[in-house]
Amino acid sequence: MERSSSPSSSGVAARRAAVTLLEAVLGRRRTLDEALGAMPEMAARDRGFAHLIAATVLRRLGTLDAVLEPFLRRAPPDAVLHALRTGAAQLLFLGTQPHAAVGETVAAVRTLPKGDSFAGLANAVLRRVAAEGQGTLAGLDGPRLDTPDWLWRSWHAAYGPATARAIAVAHQREAPLDLTLKPGEDGSAWAARLGATLLPTGSLRLPADHAPVRELDGFAEGAWWVQDAAAALPARLLAAKPGERVADLCAAPGGKTAQLAAAGASVTAVERAPDRAGRIGENLARLALAAEIVVADAATWTPSEAFDAVLLDAPCTATGTIRRHPDIARVKRERDVAALAPAQDGLLAAAARMLKQGGRLVYAVCSLEPAEGEGAVARALAAGLPLRPEPFTEAEIAAVAEARTAEGHLRTTPALWPERGGMDGFFAARLVRVAS
Incomplete structure (x- = not known):
């Protein structure tokens, strides 16, 4: 040597x-x-x-x-x-x-x-x-050595040995960078301009060794924002319409708020942490998009009138983002899953209260742990919240058909799209407010 x-x-x-x-x-x-x-x-x-x-x-x-x-x-x-x-x-x-x-x-x-x-x-x-x-x-x-025991057991139980291993393999690689374009922007043109790949879901994907985000074409002019392809799906599945009153709960850093505002909805973004709420404002300003930003705990906040739709991206262990944040696998513990359940349950109850009758709620978490996704929805229904499930249709999730569960929920994992670089782990379910 x-x-x-x-x-x-x-x-x-x-x-x-x-x-x-x-x-x-x-x-x-x-x-x-x-x-x-x-x-x-x-x-x-x-x-x-x-x-x-x-x-x-x-x-x-x-x-x-x-x-x-x-x-x-x-x-x-x-x-x-x-x-x-x-x-x-x-x-x-x-x-x-x-x-x-x-x-x-x-x-x-x-x-x-x-x-x-x-x-x-x-x-x-x-x-x-x-x-x-x-x-x-x-x-x-x-893959086995680099995965904490509790996560390995959880993924084996939830997804089976082959998918659990594929998730662990995906976590060994640095994640690519995904961008969400503002409506009206030409995806193919931006893909060529940035040297990116246009994904089936509409996101743009750059390799992990991309230039600094602020130096990329389109950042200063607000043509796009950084958002994993999986993280972009819940807001799209909420399908906000122009003029609808929509709440984005636990909204920071604001990618989903931007999606809803760009769709023409009248958006109220609720975020408990003032500094994180400030980030939402900064991001919206760069994108030339508008939303009302409320600094409050969404679990106890009461709006002046009910919403047509609510997007709740609830606090969770974030194990679906390990490929982007490898520290998650080291700082989270198995007990954290149960510890976060009361917050998820309380936020689901609050979201139901905010909805008009017939209004729709998309509940989402960036977690691979079933207790935080499917389990939270099951707990809400068992508790008698005035909500009924409304499964996503095959057409709605056609771009990532393998992510539609038997119940009609969305469940992505880093094992999906291995040939394209994978995606974050996300869960989303749609619920509709019924008479209480």
């Missing part, structure tokens, strides 16, 4: 920052976005590299630990272990030159508390990973 040259301060800073991010996610169960927001100012390139390293470690954590384990006689302190994981991720998955991955990671170890005592260990271990790690990978079941 080529000897490392003197480590660059920039490269060491990025690798040290990646360790800090992993300490926050794995040690304190903070999300990666929260951890990034708490980081000191640093060059955008270093910040981006730190995020990439940390996200790769989180995505391939079980595999990395299996590769490292034979080279460690005993477990080092957590921070040193995180550093070793970052070095191994660079060597095995990010294509970093070995001299840089080893040399600058070892230099980052030296910046840790008592790090000088572990620099030799880090150097020896990472050199062995560089020499032997790729061979070790071939004998490992990466």
